[in-house]
Amino acid sequence: MTSRHRLLPAAALAAAALLTVTACTTSAPEPETAELTVATPQAAVTAAASGTAAERAVETSRALWGSSPVVVLARADDPDAVAEAAEQGERIGVPVLIAAEGVDVATEIDRLGAATVATVGEGPTADDLALGDVDAVPAADVEAPAARDADSSTLVVVSGPADAAASATARAAGAELLALPEGVTDLQQDASVVGAMGASETDSTLVVGSAFTDRPHLEWSVAAARSGAELPGGGQQFFPDRRFVALYGAPGTSALGVLGEQDVAATVQRAADTAAGYQASSDRPVVPMLELIATVAAGDAGPDGDYSNELDPDRLRPYVEAAAAAGQYVVLDLQPGRTDFLTQARRYESLLTEPNVGLALDPEWRLAPDQVPLRQIGGVDAAEVNGVSTWLADLVDAHSLPPKLFVLHQFRSSMLRDRAAIDLSRPELTTLVHVDGQGSQPDKQATWRALHDGAPAVAWGWKNFYDEDEPMLTPEQTMTEVSPVPDLVTYQ
Known part of the structure; x- marks a missing residue:
């Protein structure tokens, strides 16, 4: 009842x-x-x-x-x-x-x-x-x-x-x-x-x-x-609670940037010292970074005919491991010549499964079948960029990794064609447009402003050139004279 x-x-x-x-x-x-x-x-x-x-x-x-x-x-x-x-x-x-x-x-x-x-x-x-x-x-x-x-x-x-x-x-x-x-x-x-x-x-x-x-x-x-894997600087979110300062170059050569001017241990220490110079002027904690050129655009076609020399992943691994031990992030930079970015990215999958390793695409060196490095400035369509980002995000997902930094280099609008169509929807990636202009400060600032015009919601990087800038900005000047203040500052 x-x-x-x-x-x-x-x-x-x-x-x-x-x-x-x-x-x-x-x-x-x-x-x-x-x-x-x-x-x-x-x-x-x-x-x-x-x-x-x-x-x-x-x-x-x-x-x-x-x-x-x-x-x-x-x-x-x-x-x-x-x-x-x-x-x-x-x-x-x-x-x-x-x-x-x-x-x-x-x-x-x-x-x-x-x-x-x-x-x-x-x-x-x-x-x-x-x-x-x-x-x-x-x-x-x-x-x-x-x-x-x-x-x-x-x-x-x-x-x-x-x-x-x-x-x-x-x-x-x-x-x-x-x-x-x-x-x-x-x-x-x-x-x-x-x-x-x-x-x-x-x-x-x-x-x-x-x-x-x-x-x-x-x-x-x-x-x-x-x-439980954390990014350098703690947690699993890049911005806005940290800023990166990076050394750029390829192992074993000073011709491509300051990263190659010293051995692995000295490179990691130099990155730490360079980043420390920004802390007094930065409103965020500053984290050191290495941007390693993994594939280098070449003046001759090479055995595979792609005008790009691909470094063995084992040659880059000591940098990745030393950076991880020192609490530093690493980005692998691709200069693909006549091949495509995804083909080269897959070559470094073993490194990209490390939680402190991201990926950079350098469209200056993404050439058409009839182009040669240093004779023409290359470019890439959004569809190819999206193919890489989808592959990389899926890799992050499959390995339960923290988000990865996905860097797109640009100093001309033609380098990233139909930029508005670039897919920013995957939370596994944080996309950053890195402005690589060099020369006089008025020209660099003009390029910076022009590339921001109509830009998607991304993070931003600025590059300081030791030899080509006229003059190169100090850390304090970089933080006060570049607006908006960059999330990443790289030295070449």
């Missing part, structure tokens, strides 16, 4: 007009036979990211609980009751749900097999829920049921205080809870979040909050954070 205990006059609840729930046709088990069982989602990543906290509370309960003889319930329009319900849910050790218009809490209560609804605040009553054999009693009068069968082996990441009910449900299930710091909406944004997620030994991840609604590539974002 149905048991219904009113807690408030029916008229008061009818006036609230909160609940539109569906009657359950399956009777719940009696309190003495109900069990308290938790669950661990089978999927590596699950999201409770619907539009309201009430919906997300149901999704969290569904993800973490197999059954419960009791649920705690409060009305969505009573914030104090929701807060108290969260406290009561943790005390009793059961799921917490929120009754709201359009949210089918009845189905979740039935799925859990709950025989008791522990209410907080002004209702709702069992009549309002239209449930079967379920008692509605004040939460304060409910004792904790028998201990749950186990803890949920789930890391629950909650994006904001609005999800107090979901957080309480997670704690009651014995899940590991991580609340994102205020203002943080991206898992890659905060070093403490990456550290905590990397340290977790749980089997799965549940992300809770509106911040995760329709988030593209969420599985990668979670997997990358859970890897």
Whole structure:
């Protein structure tokens, strides 16, 4: 026989007009036979990211609980009751749900097999829920049921205080809870979040909050954070919380830039010293970087006929390893001659799977079949750039890596043809346009301004030439006379 205990006059609840729930046709088990069982989602990543906290509370309960003889319930329009319900849910050790218009809490209560609804605040009553054999009693009068069968082996990441009910449900299930710091909406944004997620030994991840609604590539974002791998400077986000200062060149030769003027150890130290010269003028921490020319445009066709000499990845690896040990980033620069960028990028896949290695495309040296380096200035279409970025982003995704810096060199508009069509949608990459003009400062500044005109939303790099600039800017001048202030400053 149905048991219904009113807690408030029916008229008061009818006036609230909160609940539109569906009657359950399956009777719940009696309190003495109900069990308290938790669950661990089978999927590596699950999201409770619907539009309201009430919906997300149901999704969290569904993800973490197999059954419960009791649920705690409060009305969505009573914030104090929701807060108290969260406290009561943790005390009793059961799921917490929120009754709201359009949210089918009845189905979740039935799925859990709950025989008791522990209410907080002004209702709702069992009549309002239209449930079967379920008692509605004040939460304060409910004792904790028998201990749950186990803890949920789930890391629950909650994006904001609005999800107090979901957080309480997670704690009651014995899940590991991580609340994102205020203002943080991206898992890659905060070093403490990456550290905590990397340290977790749980089997799965549940992300809770509106911040995760329709988030593209969420599985990668979670997997990358859970890897615990951090970029030089901490965390897994390049900008705007750091600035890079780089040495440019190829190993073993001073003809292509200052990077090749000394051995590996001395190069890493020189990069650190050069970056340190910027810290006093920079409003962000400054991180040293090496830009290694991996493929060098050549004056003759060579055996493969592409007018580009490809360095063996093993020749570059000592730089990558030394930079990683010193907390420095590395970008591999491609000068492909008559071949295409993707063909050359694939050659360095083993290096690009390292978390501190990004990729640069140098269209000056991307030549047509009838062109030769230094006789013509090359260029590349957006379609080819997008082919490389898609491949690189997929590589990051496949290896659960932090985002990679994707650098596009440019000093003429023709070098990046149809630039507006370049795909910037992949969160696995941070795209930076590097302005490589040299010569007099008025000319360099004019090029800088011209390339910014109508530019997409990207980061920006500036290059200082020791021998070609007239004069070369000091670190302080670079920070004060170049506007907007570059995110990356490179020395050649």
